[in-house]
Amino acid sequence: MIDVSDVRSADERIDGRIRRTPVLAAGPGLWFKLEHLQHAGSFKTRGMLNRIVDPPAAGIVAASGGNAGLAAAYAARELGAAAEVFLPVTAPAVKVAKLGELGARVVLEGGEYAEAYAAATVRAAQTGALFCHAYDDSAMVAGNGTIGLELLSQVPGGFDTVLVAVGGGGLLGGMVASLRGDARIVAVEPVTSSAFHAAQRAGHPVDVPVSGVAADALGARRIGDIAFELARDVPSVLVEDDAIVDARRRLWDDYRIVVEHGTAAAYAALLSKTYQPEPGERVVVLLCGANTDPADLTTARAHRPDSLQPS
Template identity: 50%
Template sequence: MDQLSYDDIKAATDRTAGRIRPVAVAPVAPVAPGGAAASGEPYEMWFALEFMQYTGSFKARGAQNFLQAHREAGTLPDAGVTIASGGNAGLACAWAAQQQGVRATVFLPGTAPAVKVARLREFGADVRLVGTEYAEALEACEEFAASSGALAAHAYDHALIAAGAGTLLEEIHARIPGLDTVVVSVGGGGLFAGVATAARHHGIRTVAVEPENCRSLNAAIAAGAPVDVPVDSVAVDSLGARRATPLALHAVRENDVRSVLVPDVEIVRARQALWDQHRVAVEHAAATALAALTAPDPGYRPGDGERIAVVLCGANTDPRDLVRPAAGS
């Protein structure tokens, strides 16, 4: 399935009701050394605090929708579920599987942050570290699914996963009347596809933000089809997909979307600013969305009076590098 409809989002909203944590939104002043605030352009901004979701990221939405749909259809096998992930999708899958009383086998690249590996094991997952990139973990996962009979979930390339992610925009829209724009980080494109599909229904623009060196969606837009790209970024553990999904590319074609690339230095700066100015500790993937507003050109420059929601999508990170030494220490 290469397309996602608003009906898919609504079905996911009904299916996951009471199983996920509703998003909180917080109004903020723009954080923009050198960005839009510095030029004096007035606009309103909210943070969508999705890092407070179960398992620490938006991925819980898609995992719940995926497993609940299979539970309803009677297609959850005795071998359980398996998934390849940079960490967050695996956490969500393991958590949802634990709730459903089924086994979860999670494949991660060996470079996955230790904090994510430890949490996976807390959820009872069988964790298997393979290679150094998500694509290598995915290949091993596919081989395991074929040999074991486990249900193969996907970190982002599945309509049920993307539709579950789209429930986030439904909640944001309900909480921020008159919202004009939603800004979201993009890896493989599951979150983006779901959010953009729901945003189109409500007449909301989507800004899709990627690291300069993890640009799967931006490259797909340029090529007119999903293409493989190299991945090398401080946010690679969450945004390191080599190829965007057909779902994501279709969402670009159907919706009012702006694709933005940001350098790693600005991602790091935005993440630090979130901590220094708001005491919000998020992973680099979450800060990537904010970097679109705070980075120098090209970035994204809001118009006068524009109402913007920035999705802070995950917080499975080690926050010790955010704390600056006290003066005189």
């Protein structure tokens, strides 16, 4: 099992290649970890840089809903390797365009991540390229966990809880590995893409249907084995799509922070009271990705439940 020593090793390995992202004091007992400011727009760059240490001549192949592909393309470019990224046809145009800017060859395959993943593994076997799993890889998980090490020195007086949006679990596993014994991790998933919640009920990873507004980032059909092993006892909550949409808009309205829907899921747990902190509890919301089209943030508002109205 991955532990904090693996995360510390990853931290040394990627030092100088990542951004040490800031923390924003967002209110009494509340902080935002601004990991959406990371290179390539998400936390996954940490894991990919830890994974792609010495790429082969054939380069790397990755499958992604978008963010892992962007991270792989960025890491490959920084290390002088070719990158080929498989995405489902439903991937947001903003992510596909950015992949091209980073120099990756983009292949659109299937209607969801699982189909793109299957095609990518075949391609890697054919070419001899290094296959980079989006989340279920020990190097990825350890690299992602370096966020937790940063947090320990960034919140004055410390913190009790970190809310983490969960798709395949690479971020969840990394945060548990880095902060076990120092803080409680709470997993947040959309009701419509809840692979971790389903695995907890079943006692092991299982396939689930995926859909909804955050499926491009959190739409893993099955939680990763590594993440489940690390986090099987982590408390988890589910949020509705309407709450995610409102949380994303609220981050823009109140803080001028632009994130994707998957990222906003973590904040939605607080705003919708799906997760209710105890009195005096000190909470960090991990904002993990910003690869989105911000155009709809200034359009007519979606219905906001009374519980989400500004106070």
